[in-house]
Amino acid sequence: MMKKKIVLAVSVFLAACGVNNDLNSNQFGLRKAGLENENKVSLIEANYTNLQPGESHRFERSYENAPPLIPHAIEDMLPITKDNNTCLSCHDKAIAKDVGATPLPASHYYDFRRNKKTGNAISDTRFNCTQCHVPQSDAKPLVGNSFKPEFKNDKLKNHSNLIDVINEGVK
Numbered sequence: 001m002m003k004k005k006i007v008l009a010v011s012v013f014l015a016a017c018g019v020n021n022d023l024n025s026n027q028f029g030l031r032k033a034g035l036e037n038e039n040k041v042s043l044i045e046a047n048y049t050n051l052q053p054g055e056s057h058r059f060e061r062s063y064e065n066a067p068p069l070i071p072h073a074i075e076d077m078l079p080i081t082k083d084n085n086t087c088l089s090c091h092d093k094a095i096a097k098d099v100g101a102t103p104l105p106a107s108h109y110y111d112f113r114r115n116k117k118t119g120n121a122i123s124d125t126r127f128n129c130t131q132c133h134v135p136q137s138d139a140k141p142l143v144g145n146s147f148k149p150e151f152k153n154d155k156l157k158n159h160s161n162l163i164d165v166i167n168e169g170v171k
């Protein structure tokens with residue numbers, strides 16, 4: 001009797017892990033210093049605009065429906081608290097036109113979770129403005145970027161229509 005044995009040899013090759021585990025490596029992260037190096041952790045110098053609302057000008061949006069940068073000084077308006085949101089005193093849709101500010105867009109008066117309009121009151125999820133909107137500054141980008149935005153039309157370079165886009169084709 002002959003026994004035929006078939007032996008299948010399966011070889012698994014594990015590629016050597018190429019990750020650099022040296023936390024003190026200068027290649028680590030954008031600040032170009034090791035994680036344990038405390039000497040290089042100071043913030044980069046950048047000037048924020050001192051212009052007051054009404055004196056400033058808006059930058060072109062970074063891309064269609066990007067949250068616009070805040071073009072005016074905001075030092076005196078922070079912090080935003082439950083009882084005091086200075087931003088609303090100019091940007092609320094009922095007030096904005098009279099003070100020459102951009103009114104909050106329709107998306108800020110919509111509750112996306114419950115799928116209904118919030119009427120004249122801003123949606124809770126939009127209350128903390130500086131969570132999404134940051135002031136203009138002259139900070140240089142840490143890495144080069146060749147991104148060029150494309151806008152459907154010229155109006156969208158300075159205005160948003162997110163809610164229309166979301167509802168496009170919906171009946």
Ligand code: HEC
Nearest residue numbers: 053054055056058068069070074077087090100101102129
């Ligand atoms: C005293 C009124 C006033 C207050 C308060 C105010 N803004 Fe403004 N804001 C304006 C005006 C006016 C403009 C239009 C640009 C200009 O004339 O400076 C503007 C522009 C903006 C823009 C750019 C809009 C666009 O069309 O690109 C953003 C974003 C913004 N403000 C956010 C804020 C936030 C966030 C706060 C609170 C921290 C705030 N604003 C407080 C009056 C105000």
Ligand code: HEC
Nearest residue numbers: 065066067087091102105107126128129132159160161162
């Ligand atoms: C969760 C993020 C988020 C928060 C919080 C938020 N915004 Fe926005 N905002 C956006 C985005 C994204 C857009 C552009 C797209 C859109 O919604 O239409 C925008 C658009 C705007 C515009 C431009 C409107 C236009 O017609 O072009 C203004 C002005 C503005 N926001 C002010 C504010 C103020 C003032 C607050 C606080 C009361 C606030 N936003 C809170 C994300 C946010």
